[in-house]
Amino acid sequence: MEQGWIDLHTHTTASDGSLTPTQLVEAAISIGLEAVAVTDHDTTDGVEEAVTAGENLGIRVVPGIEISAQIGRGTLHILGYEIDPGERMFAAWIERLKQARRDRNPKIIRNLQAMGIPIELEQAEMKAGGGVVGRPHIAEALLDIGAVSTIQEAFDKYLDASSPAYEQKFRYEPADAFQLILGAGGIPVMAHPGQTRRKGDDLYNLVAELKAAGLGGIETYYTHHTPAQCALYMELADKFNLIQTGGTDFHGHRKREIQLGWGKGNLRVPAQFLQPLDERVALIRGN
Numbered sequence: 092m093e094q095g096w097i098d099l100h101t102h103t104t105a106s107d108g109s110l111t112p113t114q115l116v117e118a119a120i121s122i123g124l125e126a127v128a129v130t131d132h133d134t135t136d137g138v139e140e141a142v143t144a145g146e147n148l149g150i151r152v153v154p155g156i157e158i159s160a161q162i163g164r165g166t167l168h169i170l171g172y173e174i175d176p177g178e179r180m181f182a183a184w185i186e187r188l189k190q191a192r193r194d195r196n197p198k199i200i201r202n203l204q205a206m207g208i209p210i211e212l213e214q215a216e217m218k219a220g221g222g223v224v225g226r227p228h229i230a231e232a233l234l235d236i237g238a239v240s241t242i243q244e245a246f247d248k249y250l251d252a253s254s255p256a257y258e259q260k261f262r263y264e265p266a267d268a269f270q271l272i273l274g275a276g277g278i279p280v281m282a283h284p285g286q287t288r289r290k291g292d293d294l295y296n297l298v299a300e301l302k303a304a305g306l307g308g309i310e311t312y313y314t315h316h317t318p319a320q321c322a323l324y325m326e327l328a329d330k331f332n333l334i335q336t337g338g339t340d341f342h343g344h345r346k347r348e349i350q351l352g353w354g355k356g357n358l359r360v361p362a363q364f365l366q367p368l369d370e371r372v373a374l375i376r377g378n
């Protein structure tokens with residue numbers, strides 16, 4: 092059989108991607124992918140539309156999410172695959188994450204206003220177009236009013252964790268995020284381990300700790316992973332009996348350098364990753 096390709100890490104207008112779920116599915120078909128996962132930040136609002144589009148257009152859509160969890164003073168992104176977005180406990184826990192954004196965003200806006208920038212929360216909400224509002228939308232609003240000349244400048248000057256207008260928001264511990272994903276029938280996966288900047292024993296111990304807390308997989312293939320990183324994460328997957336996943340982190344025009352299914356140019360994720368995922372889903376659901 093010919094090798095097929097998939098993309099298990101994408102964002103839609105439900106969070107900070109620029110394609111609607113239907114447009115994303117259409118794009119996945121147009122480049123010949125066998126499957127695409129929708130993994131919006133802290134929301135599954137795009138999943139239903141994408142799954143329906145996938146059924147109509149004939150491509151597998153994997154329901155997913157990307158949850159920002161807390162480790163120490165940093166962030167760990169956790170992907171959840173094949174979750175049932177309607178599961179009650181899951182839906183309630185996700186609502187808490189959305190509330191955390193509704194609590195945080197006005198604080199960032201107030202900080203910016205206190206710095207003399209004439210920005211309103213509604214401007215960021217407009218950018219999100221009804222989706223979950225995040226810092227990328229605030230950055231775009233800052234660009235629109237001419238407070239900065241690039242999105243990067245908005246983060247560097249105002250929105251980065253070390254920047255003056257930044258505000259923390261509530262986040263789950265990884266162990267809680269794992270339980271919430273497992274409880275919704277899904278598989279928790281460590282997103283882009285390269286972003287932890289951990290290496291050697293630090294990384295090994297972190298993965299060991301996460302595995303003990305319920306981690307099921309690791310995103311070995313990722314746009315910004317070097318071949319050496321990819322090889323290292325594959326070794327860890329093997330060592331800890333974790334499944335491998337891979338994706339581009341496609342955001343549409345919000346991250347122009349990243350193409351669906353290709354990342355920055357040469358990333359291809361093999362469709363063979365789906366079978367171990369399906370096997371593990373069957374295992375945790377007991378069938």
Ligand code: AMP
Pocket residue numbers: 107132159224225226227242243246247251
């Ligand atoms: P939020 O979840 O609202 O705190 O926003 C986080 C999102 O902002 C991430 O998913 C990135 O897409 C984006 N982001 C975070 N830091 C930066 C940065 N330094 N430059 C550009 N985008 C960033």
Ligand code: FE
Pocket residue numbers: 102107132342
């Ligand atoms: Fe994002």
Ligand code: FE
Pocket residue numbers: 157168282283
């Ligand atoms: Fe992420």
Ligand code: ZN
Pocket residue numbers: 100101102130157340
């Ligand atoms: Zn992402």
